[in-house]
Amino acid sequence: MLILHNMQISGNCYKVRLAARQLGIALQLKEYGLGSGLTRTPEFLAKNPIGRVPLLELEDGRCLAESGAILFYLAEGSALVPKDSWTRAKMLEWMFFEQYEHEPYVAVARRWLAFEPKEALEALEAKRHLVPEWHAKGNVALTVMEKHLAKNDWFAGAYSIADIALYGYTHSAAEGGFELSRYPAVSYWLKRVAAQPNHIPLSERW
Numbered sequence: 001m002l003i004l005h006n007m008q009i010s011g012n013c014y015k016v017r018l019a020a021r022q023l024g025i026a027l028q029l030k031e032y033g034l035g036s037g038l039t040r041t042p043e044f045l046a047k048n049p050i051g052r053v054p055l056l057e058l059e060d061g062r063c064l065a066e067s068g069a070i071l072f073y074l075a076e077g078s079a080l081v082p083k084d085s086w087t088r089a090k091m092l093e094w095m096f097f098e099q100y101e102h103e104p105y106v107a108v109a110r111r112w113l114a115f116e117p118k119e120a121l122e123a124l125e126a127k128r129h130l131v132p133e134w135h136a137k138g139n140v141a142l143t144v145m146e147k148h149l150a151k152n153d154w155f156a157g158a159y160s161i162a163d164i165a166l167y168g169y170t171h172s173a174a175e176g177g178f179e180l181s182r183y184p185a186v187s188y189w190l191k192r193v194a195a196q197p198n199h200i201p202l203s204e205r206w
């Protein structure tokens with residue numbers, strides 16, 4: 001069986017759990033707690049030198065990092081990846097947008113404002129000056145999404161892994177101090193994603 005090296009609260013890991021569930025792919029989960037240091041052990045770094053989860057481990061021991069790459073690997077050939085090459089490229093465009101323009105601000109604000117363990121308060125204080133920048137840049141990304149979703153139901157044709165990738169941290173953006181009520185089209189899209197067959201919430205244990 002495929003092993004997902006997982007952190008339950010991570011939106012990046014949630015994307016993979018959600019796609020796998022919707023694709024009917026079984027996963028064995030191995031949990032890495034936030035701040036546990038378990039992603040930086042020599043054993044884990046031998047599997048993923050980047051030292052981060054999600055990490056998908058195949059039965060033959062090959063390992064694949066990066067949530068977007070894992071989504072693409074699991075979903076290729078399914079209805080979650082457009083058949084048409086242009087629409088598939090647009091899907092990838094949104095997934096790269098998610099990683100460069102959205103996740104570094106929307107996810108990072110949530111991570112530090114909602115989840116950093118008490119013992120790391122000093123580290124949070126050192127980052128406090130970055131919060132306005134995370135919010136400003138995260139709101140730029142949400143505005144880009146809002147403009148697209150005002151005219152389209154999905155990011156690339158039909159519901160695809162681009163929607164899953166962007167849902168991961170958008171649906172929990174309030175935990176990072178973002179006001180989703182400012183984005184009505186995004187809010188309707190969140191409801192459409194959550195209404196897809198076999199949707200699971202981030203908190204659901206495998």
Ligand SMILES: N[C@@H](CCC(=O)N[C@@H](CS)C(=O)NCC(=O)O)C(=O)O
Pocket residue numbers: 007010011012013039040051052053054065066067068099
């Ligand atoms: N670009 C990566 C980001 C992965 C990432 O930042 N993972 C975090 C959890 S969300 C992590 O492993 N943190 C633990 C660590 O850095 O040691 C992806 O999309 O998978």
